[in-house]
Amino acid sequence: xxxxxxxxxxxxxxxxxxxxxxxxxxxxxxxxxxxxxxxxxxxxxxxxxxxxxxxxxxxxxxxxxxxxxxxxxxxxxxxxxxxxxxxxxxxxxxxxxxxxxxxxxxxxxxxxxxxxxxxxxxxxxxxxxxxxxxxxxxxxxxxxxxxxxxxxxxxxxxxxxxxxxxxxxxxxxxxxxxxxxxxxxxxxxxxxxxxxxxxxxxxxxxxxxxxxxxxxxxxxxxxxxxxxxxxxxxxxxxxxxxxxxxxxxxxxxxxxxxxxxxxxxxxxxxxxxxxxxxxxxxxxxxxxxxxxxxxxxxxxxxxxxxxxxxxxxxxxxxxxxxxx
Amino acid sequence: xxxxxxxxxxxxxxxxxxxxxxxxxxxxxxxxxxxxxxxxxxxxxxxxxxxxxxxxxxxxxxxxxxxxxxxxxxxxxxxxxxxxxxxxxxxxxxxxxxxxxxxxxxxxxxxxxxxxxxxxxxxxxxxxxxxxxxxxxxxxxxxxxxxxxxxxxxxxxxxxxxxxxxxxxxxxxxxxxxxxxxxxxxxxxxxxxxxxxxxxxxxxxxxxxxxxxxxxxxxxxxxxxxxxxxxxxxxxxxxxxxxxxxxxxxxxxxxxxxxxxxxxxxxxxxxxxxxxxxxxxxxxxxxxxxxxxxxxxxxxxxxxxxxxxxxxxxxxxxxxxxxxxxxxx
Numbered sequence: 001x002x003x004x005x006x007x008x009x010x011x012x013x014x015x016x017x018x019x020x021x022x023x024x025x026x027x028x029x030x031x032x033x034x035x036x037x038x039x040x041x042x043x044x045x046x047x048x049x050x051x052x053x054x055x056x057x058x059x060x061x062x063x064x065x066x067x068x069x070x071x072x073x074x075x076x077x078x079x080x081x082x083x084x085x086x087x088x089x090x091x092x093x094x095x096x097x098x099x100x101x102x103x104x105x106x107x108x109x110x111x112x113x114x115x116x117x118x119x120x121x122x123x124x125x126x127x128x129x130x131x132x133x134x135x136x137x138x139x140x141x142x143x144x145x146x147x148x149x150x151x152x153x154x155x156x157x158x159x160x161x162x163x164x165x166x167x168x169x170x171x172x173x174x175x176x177x178x179x180x181x182x183x184x185x186x187x188x189x190x191x192x193x194x195x196x197x198x199x200x201x202x203x204x205x206x207x208x209x210x211x212x213x214x215x216x217x218x219x220x221x222x223x224x225x226x227x228x229x230x231x232x233x234x235x236x237x238x239x240x241x242x243x244x245x246x247x248x249x250x251x252x253x254x255x256x257x258x259x260x261x262x263x264x265x266x267x268x269x270x271x272x273x274x275x276x277x278x279x280x281x282x283x284x285x286x287x288x289x290x291x292x293x294x295x296x297x298x299x300x301x302x303x304x305x306x307x308x309x310x311x312x313x314x315x316x317x318x319x320x321x322x323x324x
Numbered sequence: 325x326x327x328x329x330x331x332x333x334x335x336x337x338x339x340x341x342x343x344x345x346x347x348x349x350x351x352x353x354x355x356x357x358x359x360x361x362x363x364x365x366x367x368x369x370x371x372x373x374x375x376x377x378x379x380x381x382x383x384x385x386x387x388x389x390x391x392x393x394x395x396x397x398x399x400x401x402x403x404x405x406x407x408x409x410x411x412x413x414x415x416x417x418x419x420x421x422x423x424x425x426x427x428x429x430x431x432x433x434x435x436x437x438x439x440x441x442x443x444x445x446x447x448x449x450x451x452x453x454x455x456x457x458x459x460x461x462x463x464x465x466x467x468x469x470x471x472x473x474x475x476x477x478x479x480x481x482x483x484x485x486x487x488x489x490x491x492x493x494x495x496x497x498x499x500x501x502x503x504x505x506x507x508x509x510x511x512x513x514x515x516x517x518x519x520x521x522x523x524x525x526x527x528x529x530x531x532x533x534x535x536x537x538x539x540x541x542x543x544x545x546x547x548x549x550x551x552x553x554x555x556x557x558x559x560x561x562x563x564x565x566x567x568x569x570x571x572x573x574x575x576x577x578x579x580x581x582x583x584x585x586x587x588x589x590x591x592x593x594x595x596x597x598x599x600x601x602x603x604x605x606x607x608x609x610x611x612x613x614x615x616x617x618x619x620x621x622x623x624x625x626x627x628x629x630x631x632x633x634x635x636x637x638x639x640x641x642x643x644x645x646x647x648x649x650x651x652x653x
Contacts, residue, residue: 035539039438045427046434049451049513052506056458059469117365124362139641140370146560146637147630148567149460150604154611154626159376188369218355239457246459248570249604253612273461273570280468280574297465301458308457312450 060301064294066286071295082259084279084289094292098261100299102176102269103245105262106255109180110187110244115237117184118191122236123221125192126199138196145189149249156182156254170266172256177265179255183247187240194239198232199225231314238311246304248273272296380627387624396585397601401610402617406628408583411593412497412600413632416572417565419501419596420508425558427505428512435513436520437542456510460570467503467575475499479597493597500576500600507571508561515560519553520546552647559640563633569604577605603629 071094075081079095086092125137160181161173168177202225210220226233256268257278276293283290344352395405439445472495480492523546531541547554581601583593594600607625610617 031540031543035537039539042430042434042438045430046439046448048427048431049448049455049509052509053451053455053458055470056455056462056466056506059466059474060462063465063469063473117369120362120365121369124359124366128359128362137366137370142641143634143637144369144373146563146567146633148564148569148604148633150567150569150608151626151630151633154607154622155376155380157612158622158626159379185369185373192369216351216355218358242457246457246461248459248461249608253608273459276461276465277570277573280464285473294465294469297462301462304457304459304462305454308453309450312453 056301060294060297064291064298067288067291067295071292076295080259080261082275084292085282092288094288094295096272096296096299098259099270099272099275099296101261102255103271103273105176105269106179106183106251106271107241107244109176109265110183111237111241113181113184114188114191114240114244118188118236118240119195119233121188121192122195122199122233123225126196127217127221127225138193141189141192144185145193149186149247150253152182152186152250153253156250161254168266172268174254174256175266175268176255176262179251179269179271180265182250182254183244186247186250187243190243191236191240194236195229195233198229198236201232202228231317235311235314238307238314242304242307242311245307246273246300248277252277272300276300377630380623380630383619384623384627387618387620388627392624393628396583397606400580400614400617401606401621401625402614403621406603406606406625407590408581408593409601409603409606409625410628411583411591412577412581413566413603415497415600416501416504416577416602417562419497420504420565421558421561423502423505424508424512424561428509428561429516429554431509432513432516432520433542433546436517437538437546452510452513455506456514458507460507460568461573463503463507463571464573464575466506467499467571471495471499471502472575475502489595489597491597493595494576494599495574496576496596496598497594497600498576498596500572500602501596503571503575504565504568507568508564511564512557512561515557516550516554519550519557522553523549552643556640556644556647559636559643563636563640566636567604567629567633569602569608572602572605576600577602579605579609603632 075093075095077100078097079093080098080101081093081095082099083090083093121137121141125134125141129137156178157174161175161178164170164178164181165173170177206224206228207220210224211217215223251271252274255270255274257270257274258268259270259275260267262269276296279289280293283293392405393410394407396408397406398404435445435448439448476493476495476499479498483489483493527545527549528541531545532538536544576599578599578601581594581599584590603625607622607629610625611622
């Protein structure tokens with residue numbers, strides 16, 4: 001017994017003289033075992049956004065399909081007779097002109113207010129403010145962006161509408177102007193934060209060169225930064241527009257819900273989104289009315305997708321130029 | 325305003341040869357004016373809105389109390405509290421997070437860590453932007469077509485075949501959560517991708533040089549270092565999911581759903597296959613569709629929803645500020 005090596009005893013020998021440790025079987029490790037399956041899962045999830053957008057197009061088109069071959073497109077785009085559920089014996093009319101005009105009218109008013117305000121605020125935050133002030137403004141703008149659309153609608157309906165009515169003498173508190181202002185307030189945070197990003201992306205050397213030539217900060221903004229950040233600012237406005245077109249709950253509550261082409265700022269109107277939201281509950285499943293609401297959905301989807309992809313390409317164009 | 329300037333005074337020109345001329349002074353004044361103007365734009369956005377929010381809270385004060393949060397609405401929301409919509413919103417948020425968080429984070433990992441810069445990555449990028457731009461009402465239509473009409477019969481067929489439930493599932497928490505999840509997918513992909521992109525490349529390289537695989541690097545280096553950024557994105561999704569109205573309009577939210585007033589059923593009121601009440605939906609209906617709704621109830625509901633959203637977002641912002649302060653690179 002005395003010649004066996006006591007492996008458990010205190011080490012007295014020089015380490016080099018020790019026997020090599022026994023080759024152990026590789027320990028089972030949970031995370032190594034799931035490595036391959038997880039990598040495949042990651043690849044699959046990478047496709048999720050493609051699957052999502054394809055599925056959206058597929059299902060919207062699928063539900064709209066029954067009526068598309070029978071639809072009178074001329075009436076759809078040129079008439080404002082929207083009588084989706086007529087009494088027995090009368091033909092239904094699907095003229096969406098007033099809805100389309102309503103959508104674009106509110107969006108136009110929103111942009112008229114939001115673009116100057118948003119770009120001005122972006123210039124102030126990016127160029128004229130610093131330190132605590134800058135941080136505070138950015139946080140507040142971010143909080144503005146977080147307010148849900150239904151709350152904006154509530155503000156339009158209960159607070160802003162009555163106030164505006166006093167000034168304009170409109171017949172009802174919810175109308176084109178109220179809806180446009182509410183939409184402007186909703187799209188301003190997007191324009192401000194993206195516009196600020198675009199201005200910040202302009203290299204400081206541009207500013208320094210301009211100041212060194214004797215231009216003051218405002219001239220630098222107008223003559224140097226605006227041209228240099230043109231594409232980014234344009235994209236910011238486009239994305240703000242996309243939000244204004246697609247907005248539902250705010251315009252549902254704040255535009256007055258009247259299917260006609262507006263003649264004045266104080267006329268109540270109705271948009272495509274609000275129509276879908278208001279009428280889907282009443283439309284019988286797979287009826288013509290139901291399919292028509294999906295057709296409106298297609299129109300909206302195509303407009304907003306085009307806007308967003310355009311904005312994306314414009315931004316990408318900037319990046320490519322920046323690299324070269 | 326018109327203080328005598330160096331240029332207009334007779335003698336000091338000789339004293340100070342660098343005094344600004346009238347032209348320069350005009351320009352300087354214009355600059356100041358424009359600075360104030362752009363600041364005015366910022367304030368024009370912020371101050372009226374704060375006034376409106378304060379107005380809403382003041383008008384809501386008569387209704388607000390702890391009981392208001394804890395009691396169920398009665399008589400179409402004219403009396404009682406907000407418990408049923410609150411718990412509905414809570415489960416909606418949880419349900420959509422369960423779906424969107426894993427998928428969104430894994431997708432962002434793919435885009436940032438695995439994908440090479442090529443046509444596929446570019447396509448995915450474009451689809452993420454387009455998905456983000458899809459109007460919420462179109463998401464609602466999609467949810468109706470895909471989940472309520474497409475998925476629900478399949479689920480019901482499965483449930484019936486197992487014999488676990490005796491009542492068919494209707495449009496409810498399940499379908500609404502899925503719709504909201506699809507809607508928030510681009511949000512979480514974008515924010516997580518940003519958080520992952522903020523981890524310096526050197527961290528990854530150091531880990532690879534130690535012999536770690538790509539997956540090990542992601543698990544032990546990239547994710548721990550971007551955790552707070554990812555968390556910020558998740559909180560953002562929580563706030564968006566809690567506030568959305570349009571996507572749940574036809575996919576499961578309802579205005580009247582009676583739930584238990586006490587006991588465990590008050591906390592776990594329904595199965596995923598039952599319609600539910602939600603804060604945003606509740607506000608939508610009581611603010612313009614119920615006649616003779618007391619003003620305080622309308623404002624109370626709006627105030628609670630606003631407070632909820634602002635609180636969630638403040639947590640997110642505080643987290644980000646804290647994170648930036650302890651960043652070590």
